[in-house]
Amino acid sequence: MSKAMGETLGRLEAVIHDRLAAGEAEASYVASLAAKGRGKIAQKLGEEAVEAVIAAVSEDDPALIGEASDLVFHLSILLAERGLTWDAIAAELDRRHGTSGHTEKAARA
Incomplete structure (x- = not known):
């Protein structure tokens, strides 16, 4: 992620x-x-996710950027409401870095 x-x-x-x-x-x-x-x-987060998927499938990059922004915004609200931070998300992503997605998913099962 950029600074x-x-x-x-x-x-x-x-x-x-x-x-x-x-x-x-x-x-x-x-x-x-x-x-x-x-x-x-x-629910609002889910709606925004669906809208992002639709924009991606329709290959509408400006719409995808807008919908991805809405998705991040609403995810941020949900995280904050739960008392979670983007630092916690970054820490989890860092923990997963270098691990195969298949391996990581199997470890959660």
């Missing part, structure tokens, strides 16, 4: 954390989504 991407995710994570902490659903999309509960956040 810029890491900084972008860090800023996004901080903004989401602040908006969740403020809990002002009428003023913040993040807070309003969180107020609807984890299930609604997860």
